[in-house]
Amino acid sequence: MSATLPPNFRRPLLLVLAIALLLGSATAWWLGGESSSKFAAAAMGRIGLVLAALWLAWPSLRRPARWFPPAVAVIGVVSLMVLAAQPRLIFAVVPAAATLISITMMVRGFRGPPKR
Structure with missing residues (x-):
């Protein structure tokens, strides 16, 4: 049995992933004590910001992406x-x-x- 996805699931998925990464980054930053947790928090934060920027730019990116x-x-x-x-x-x-x-x-x- 295959699951069918709604046609416009990508933009909400970007938003959910961006929020999850930013929340995970904040949690790792405040609860982690080692330098590795700080590095992971910084990396998750940057990736979350990139995905949030893609979420904002999604309507203008749809047309060139078809080329x-x-x-x-x-x-x-x-x-x-x-x-x-x-x-x-x-x-x-x-x-x-x-x-x-x-x-x-x-x-x-x-x-x-x-x-x-």
């Missing part, structure tokens, strides 16, 4: 979350994301236009 294959949006969001968690990884994440997006666009070009 690209679905994997491009996923690569972009994952790259943003990795950079929010650890900004020093920018020199590894940007080339990796660009390579993955290029490969995805080439595969789409070889397949031809999507069937409707």
Whole structure:
């Protein structure tokens, strides 16, 4: 038996995830005592803020996202979350994301236009 998802579940899901990460960040910050809990709280807070920004920008992001294959949006969001968690990884994440997006666009070009 497969569960059917409502057509507009992504924006509310972004909001729920952003709130959960921000609350988890605040909890880890105040209840944790070690430096590792502070690092985890900071990373969760940054990722929560990125997801909250995506939630706010969702209506304007829907149209350009249709131009690209679905994997491009996923690569972009994952790259943003990795950079929010650890900004020093920018020199590894940007080339990796660009390579993955290029490969995805080439595969789409070889397949031809999507069937409707």
